[in-house]
Amino acid sequence: MSTEQPLSHAQSLFLKEAFARGYLHQCTDVEGLNKAFAAGPVTAYIGYDCTADSLHVGHLMNIMMLRLFQRTGNRPITLMGGGTTKIGDPSDKNEARPLLTDEIIAANMAGIRTIFDRFLRYDDSPTGAIMANNADWLEGLNYIDFLREVGRHFSVNAMTKMDFVRRRLENEQNLSFLEFNYMIIQGYDFLELSRRHGAALQMGGSDQWGNIVQGIELGRRIDGTELFGLTVPLLATASGQKMGKSAGGAVWLNADKLSDFDFYQFWRNTEDADVGRFLKLFTELPIEECDALGQAEGAAINEGKKVLALEAMRLCRGEAAAEAAAGAAATTFGGGGVSADLPRVQAPAGAIEAGMGVQDAFVAAGLAASKGEVKRLIKGGGARINGDKVEDEDLQITAADVDADTGAVKLSSGKKKHVLLVA
RNA sequence: GGAGAGAUGGCAGAGCGGCUAAAUGCGUCGGAUUGUAAAUCCGAUCCUUCGGGUACGGUGGUUCGAAUCCACCUCUCUCCA
Numbered sequence: 001m002s003t004e005q006p007l008s009h010a011q012s013l014f015l016k017e018a019f020a021r022g023y024l025h026q027c028t029d030v031e032g033l034n035k036a037f038a039a040g041p042v043t044a045y046i047g048y049d050c051t052a053d054s055l056h057v058g059h060l061m062n063i064m065m066l067r068l069f070q071r072t073g074n075r076p077i078t079l080m081g082g083g084t085t086k087i088g089d090p091s092d093k094n095e096a097r098p099l100l101t102d103e104i105i106a107a108n109m110a111g112i113r114t115i116f117d118r119f120l121r122y123d124d125s126p127t128g129a130i131m132a133n134n135a136d137w138l139e140g141l142n143y144i145d146f147l148r149e150v151g152r153h154f155s156v157n158a159m160t161k162m163d164f165v166r167r168r169l170e171n172e173q174n175l176s177f178l179e180f181n182y183m184i185i186q187g188y189d190f191l192e193l194s195r196r197h198g199a200a201l202q203m204g205g206s207d208q209w210g211n212i213v214q215g216i217e218l219g220r221r222i223d224g225t226e227l228f229g230l231t232v233p234l235l236a237t238a239s240g241q242k243m244g245k246s247a248g249g250a251v252w253l254n255a256d257k258l259s260d261f262d263f264y265q266f267w268r269n270t271e272d273a274d275v276g277r278f279l280k281l282f283t284e285l286p287i288e289e290c291d292a293l294g295q296a297e298g299a300a301i302n303e304g305k306k307v308l309a310l311e312a313m314r315l316c317r318g319e320a321a322a323e324a325a326a327g328a329a330a331t332t333f334g335g336g337g338v339s340a341d342l343p344r345v346q347a348p349a350g351a352i353e354a355g356m357g358v359q360d361a362f363v364a365a366g367l368a369a370s371k372g373e374v375k376r377l378i379k380g381g382g383a384r385i386n387g388d389k390v391e392d393e394d395l396q397i398t399a400a401d402v403d404a405d406t407g408a409v410k411l412s413s414g415k416k417k418h419v420l421l422v423a
Numbered sequence: 424g425g426a427g428a429g430a431u432g433g434c435a436g437a438g439c440g441g442c443u444a445a446a447u448g449c450g451u452c453g454g455a456u457u458g459u460a461a462a463u464c465c466g467a468u469c470c471u472u473c474g475g476g477u478a479c480g481g482u483g484g485u486u487c488g489a490a491u492c493c494a495c496c497u498c499u500c501u502c503c504a
Contacts, residue, residue, distance in 0.1 A: 239461060265459075272460050299458040333459050373452080376467055380453040414453060 012037045014072040020287055021280040023065045025206050025233040028216060033228045036200055037074075041126055044069055044201035045077035045193055047134070047186070047208075050085040051100065053111030054254035057243060057266070060316070061281055062203060062232050067119045069203075070127055077130045077199055078116050080109050083138030084185055109133070115253050118316065130197055137192045138185060150191070153221045154184050154214075162210060183214050190215025194225055206231040235281075238273030253316050259343035260317055264325035265416060267309035275304040283311035332418060338386070340406045344420045352409065352423040355396040358385065365421045367413040377413055384412035399423065 012034055018024050027033060036042050046062050048055065055063070066076040085105050100108075113131065116122075120129040159165060165180070190212070193199035202212045212229035219227040235243045251266050252258040258266075270278055276294015280287060285307070293304035306326070313322035328341035345365045347356065356364075359371040362383065368374045375393050377383045383390040386401060386409060401409045408420035 237461095269459060272458090275460090299460095301460075302458060305458095305460080329459080368452090370470065372470065373468085377453065380467060382453040416459060 014042075014069055014074060017068060017072060018065060021068070022277060023061065023068070023232050023281065025231045026209060027230040028213065028228050032226065033201065033230070036226075036228065041074045042201055043075045043077060043197055043199045044203055045079045045132070045190075045197075045199050046203050047079040047081055047084070047189060048112060049081045050105045050108040050112065053108045054252045054257045055112055055115050056253060057251040058235065060253065061235055062205065063115070063119050064282060064315075065203060065232060066129075070120055070129060073127055075127050075129065075197075076120055077132050077193060077197055078120065079189060079193065080112065080131065080133040080135075082106075082109055082133040082135030084134055084182065084189070086135075111254060115316075118318070132193065132197070134185075134189050134192070137196075138188075146188075149222065150184065150188055150218065153218055154187075159183065183211050186211040187214035187218045190227060191218045191222060194219055194223070194227060200226070201228045201230065203230050203232065206234055238271050255317055255321070260313070260321045260325045261328050261341065261343050261418070263317060264309050264313050264322075264329055267312045268305050268329060269416075270305050270308060272301050275301055275308060279304065279308050279311075283308060283315070285311060338403055338406060338410050338420075340420075342410065342418045342420045344408060344422050346422045352397055352402060352421070353399050355398050358383070358390055358395045358397060359393065361397050361409070361421055362411055362413070365411045365419040367411055367417060367419055382414045384410075386410050387412070397421075 014037060015024075015030070015034060033042075044066075046066055048059070066078070070076045082105060085100060085108075086102075116129075116131070121127075122129045122131060159180070162183070190199070190202050193202075202208075202215055204212060209229070209231050212231070216227040216229055219225045237243055249258070251263065255263075267278075267282075275296075276291050279285060279290035279293055283290070293307055294301075296304055309329075310322050310326050313325055317325075324341040328339035331337040331339040332342065347361070347364055351360075351364075358378070359368075359374040362368045362374040362377070363371060368377060374383065378390050378393045381389060385395075385397065386403065397409055402423045403410065406420055406422075408422040410418060411421050412418045
């Protein structure tokens with residue numbers, strides 16, 4: 001796509017900026033979309049599954065894009081897949097996954113919403129974000145009416161040519177009718193959102209391209225409306241790793257799923273080659289500044305990583321958490337001191353006073369999954385208590401190990417994972 | 424509907440009566456190096472009350488002894504119709 005052409009209207013700011021920051025992958029019709037922006041605020045949506053009670057870094061790029069979309073004078077809709085989650089997206093999966101219950105879906109949705117509140121402004125103004133839930137229209141659908149209105153526009157011939165369908169068919173793996181309907185339902189969401197809220201654009205991960213296009217087609221055929229789609233690129237690290245692992249687990253955006261310290265560390269440990277790109281994607285610093293920081297050579301690039309970590313923290317966890325995590329990192333890695341802002345885990349009541357085995361302590365702190373793992377860690381020289389290497393696998397942790405200031409014992413697995421086990 | 428092949432640790436994939444808690448690779452976790460980076464190198468990699476206990480799709484059986492042999496069941500794949 002070209003950014004050379006003069007974009008005389010402020011609304012096109014979004015596409016220009018999104019492109020420059022690296023959010024754009026594919027677009028169904030750049031010219032048409034530019035015109036739409038020129039005509040006034042555009043309403044766009046991104047759909048989110050409710051399969052977990054938090055979103056993770058993999059979702060962050062498109063949340064940032066929604067935020068940019070709003071800041072550049074448009075109205076974003078976050079669509080919760082309360083209805084579609086009951087079906088489960090079959091694309092890219094080889095087997096059907098177990099269906100979630102209503103209770104779990106509702107709980108997941110509540111967890112996910114807390115994240116959006118940090119990034120978007122929800123209100124009734126022309127650019128105020130809207131929270132939608134496709135359960136609102138999917139659950140009340142009348143089967144016959146739906147088939148007559150929507151079903152007739154879908155060609156099974158075409159649907160069987162889709163990658164995931166063909167794969168399932170060729171491998172003779174069961175593809176239930178339920179799953180087969182997912183793309184119809186998702187396409188229908190777009191139609192419904194365009195009717196209810198005037199949504200003209202759907203954005204999403206590049207894996208959603210097919211679903212998005214289906215929705216656009218549907219809108220054109222049934223309502224004769226012109227709809228647009230655009231996707232964000234798949235995110236990987238420079239060395240080719242899929243992004244989003246930290247301290248042994250997914251990098252959740254919710255603080256109750258991943259501590260502020262670990263979240264900060266995730267960004268702080270970004271690969272050199274990714275610094276500039278990630279700054280543009282995950283912070284709101286001016287592009288020139290991102291580029292400058294990302295181009296630093298050698299150890300100087302660490303400054304960029306600190307900025308990235310701090311800024312990403314600000315957006316995802318808030319100012320106070322960002323400062324605290326940065327401080328905790330500085331004391332932990334700089335001075336070797338113990339920061340009170342390291343992740344805290346409560347030890348079983350009275351356990352430390354009574355004397356707690358190291359192995360149990362590490363497991364309790366979540367630094368190891370089993371005692372055998374702790375033994376291996378000790379054998380490998382990676383276990384530390386208050387900074388001292390553990391040599392004896394039967395060592396007892398007692399009240400004497402509890403630091404007066406933090407009221408906890410600092411346990412470390414390797415050089416980067418630290419937990420304060422609170423007595 | 425007919426004929427074959429297969430199901431092994433987080434994954435891929437050897438093993439085909441005892442030496443097999445099960446080769447090798449990937450992944451993961453430590454260590455070294457370094458800049459809390461990447462790359463590289465080294466080590467570890469079921470649980471345990473440290474006696475043992477679980478484990479090679481499921482259930483029985485043969486055997487002193489089975490992931491390995493037999494029967495049935497479940498699922499998957501390939502070829503033919």
